[in-house]
Amino acid sequence: METSRKITVMGVLSEGTSIGLKNALSVLGALILWILTCWVPYINVGTTIALYTIPIELSKGKVISPLFIFDGKYRQYMGEFFTLIGLMLMSLIPAFLFMVVPGIIISIGWSLAFFLLIDKGMAPGEALVQSNKATYGYKWTIFGVFFLISLAMLILQFIFGLLGSFGVILYLIAVLCLCIIEYGCLAVIYRNLTCAGAADEPAPSISNEAPEAE
Numbered sequence: 764m765e766t767s768r769k770i771t772v773m774g775v776l777s778e779g780t781s782i783g784l785k786n787a788l789s790v791l792g793a794l795i796l797w798i799l800t801c802w803v804p805y806i807n808v809g810t811t812i813a814l815y816t817i818p819i820e821l822s823k824g825k826v827i828s829p830l831f832i833f834d835g836k837y838r839q840y841m842g843e844f845f846t847l848i849g850l851m852l853m854s855l856i857p858a859f860l861f862m863v864v865p866g867i868i869i870s871i872g873w874s875l876a877f878f879l880l881i882d883k884g885m886a887p888g889e890a891l892v893q894s895n896k897a898t899y900g901y902k903w904t905i906f907g908v909f910f911l912i913s914l915a916m917l918i919l920q921f922i923f924g925l926l927g928s929f930g931v932i933l934y935l936i937a938v939l940c941l942c943i944i945e946y947g948c949l950a951v952i953y954r955n956l957t958c959a960g961a962a963d964e965p966a967p968s969i970s971n972e973a974p975e976a977e
Contacts, residue, residue, distance in 0.1 A: 769955070775904070775908050775951045776911065779908075783946055786943070791939070819881060843886070846887045875956065879894055923937070
């Protein structure tokens with residue numbers, strides 16, 4: 764899988780924030796619809812898979828419809844979806860037992876596997892391999908993006924924690940916004956590292972620097 768776009772921490776955060784906030788109402792609507800229907804057998808599997816793959820829809824550069832989670836195409840990947848989860852857990856659990864770091868590296872390397880499974884129709888094993896190849900040289904960049912998002916959550920938790928009950932409400936709103944931004948960042952990473960939509964307009968996260976070593 765060849766790529767023509769490179770990513771930087773600030774580039775991903777900047778464009779990811781823009782994409783996420785532009786689709787904030789749609790993503791929130793999708794989450795609400797999932798909560799309202801998560802008790803419906805069979806349907807809930809498709810909507811859950813759809814939530815996992817929101818970055819695919821965001822990577823296309825258009826404002827998504829929250830109703831996309833009911834698209835029947837997601838249910839047809841039920842077997843592959845659970846197979847992929849099983850393969851990841853069997854490898855990540857022992858990897859995390861070895862001082863955590865190997866588990867973090869592997870989980871970052873496989874972070875695009877769900878998207879490749881659904882968007883490219885790859886088999887679970889192939890999706891894991893291609894995800895690791897796509898993220899090669901950019902694992903520190905990806906780690907940096909989500910480290911800063913997590914750090915922002917911790918800082919906001921401390922600040923809003925000083926405000927009592929009202930602070931809790933503000934913190935929950937802030938976490939929701941950061942989660943939506945995280946979806947946007949994943950969309951940028953997926954698009955740029957797999958060349959999804961490479962023919963579209965240039966992205967601000969492009970860098971002329973050589974890929975950093977892992």
